[in-house]
Amino acid sequence: DTAVSQTPKYLVTQMGNDKSIKCEQNLGHDTMYWYKQDSKKFLKIMFSYNNKELIINETVPNRFSPKSPDKAHLNLHINSLELGDSAVYFCASSQVPQEVSSYNSPLHFGNGTRLTVT
Amino acid sequence: AQSVTQLDSHVSVSEGTPVLLRCNYSSSYSPSLFWYVQHPNKGLQLLLKYTSAATLVKGINGFEAEFKKSETSFHLTKPSAHMSDAAEYFCVVINTGGFKTIFGAGTRLFVKA
Numbered sequence A: 001d002t003a004v005s006q007t008p009k010y011l012v013t014q015m016g017n018d019k020s021i022k023c024e025q026n027l028g029h030d031t032m033y034w035y036k037q038d039s040k041k042f043l044k045i046m047f048s049y050n051n052k053e054l055i056i057n058e059t060v061p062n063r064f065s066p067k068s069p070d071k072a073h074l075n076l077h078i079n080s081l082e083l084g085d086s087a088v089y090f091c092a093s094s095q096v097p098q099e100v101s102s103y104n105s106p107l108h109f110g111n112g113t114r115l116t117v118t
Numbered sequence B: 001a002q003s004v005t006q007l008d009s010h011v012s013v014s015e016g017t018p019v020l021l022r023c024n025y026s027s028s029y030s031p032s033l034f035w036y037v038q039h040p041n042k043g044l045q046l047l048l049k050y051t052s053a054a055t056l057v058k059g060i061n062g063f064e065a066e067f068k069k070s071e072t073s074f075h076l077t078k079p080s081a082h083m084s085d086a087a088e089y090f091c092v093v094i095n096t097g098g099f100k101t102i103f104g105a106g107t108r109l110f111v112k113a
Helices: none
Strands: A004-007 A010-013 A019-025 A031-037 A043-050 A053-057 A064-070 A073-078 A087-094 A113-117 B003-006 B010-014 B019-021 B023-026 B032-038 B044-050 B056-058 B064-068 B073-078 B087-094 B101-103 B107-112
Touching: A004 A087, A010 A019, A019 A031, A019 A087, A019 A113, A031 A073, A043 A064, A043 A073, A043 B101, A073 A087, B003 B087, B003 B101, B010 B019, B019 B107, B023 B032, B023 B087, B032 B064, B032 B073, B044 B056, B044 B064, B044 B073, B073 B087
Parallel strands: A010 A113, B010 B107
Antiparallel strands: A004 A019, A019 A073, A031 A043, A031 A087, A043 A053, A064 A073, A087 A113, B003 B023, B019 B073, B023 B073, B032 B044, B032 B087, B056 B064, B064 B073, B087 B101, B087 B107
8 A cells, every 4th residue: 555645646747837746645644745856856845734734834936835635635736837846746744743753753755746847 | 053964975886885875964952863765766765763762773674874973973874785775865854843854965876786
């Protein structure tokens, strides 16, 4: 059973389009995240939700809008896509927010969505 | 302020030889430290974690890391590299108490036959 699954795996689209990436976790975790990995493999957190509530919102353009319908799902919608949005987006989950208690809260990652904007 | 520096962007070893991936951190508080591995086209997987218990931490696949407070280091080692160890490795620092999780820039490990 896949613990954190995200779809699609690949997404190729043109500038100006709107697209969504979906994420689901079956680990019973309270906290979910979106990370962006650039072409140099650098990972940066975008958003974090705990029990459907937004707890971290990094300096991300408001074209990016996360939505958490329940604590097992965290979707990412991106409006008006730009070339610079091309990256791999990772969904992750942890038992509790890492900044609260890292001891029992390692991150569990999905396999990523490679977004290419042309 | 907190930060993490992975001292090598690339490390190349021969199969069967030891692996050393270096990580230094900066933290105002007692940190929690992690190593994650990322294989091609995969998400990151936890290798091991240090959370103020034993300073020598054993992880999966024969990896281990030692927390050295005096040197602010958390280097990852393995006695004998295997071809399947070829991947990207990330050192991560977290300060509990509301601070962010910080990822290092990654070290790419190449294993030669």
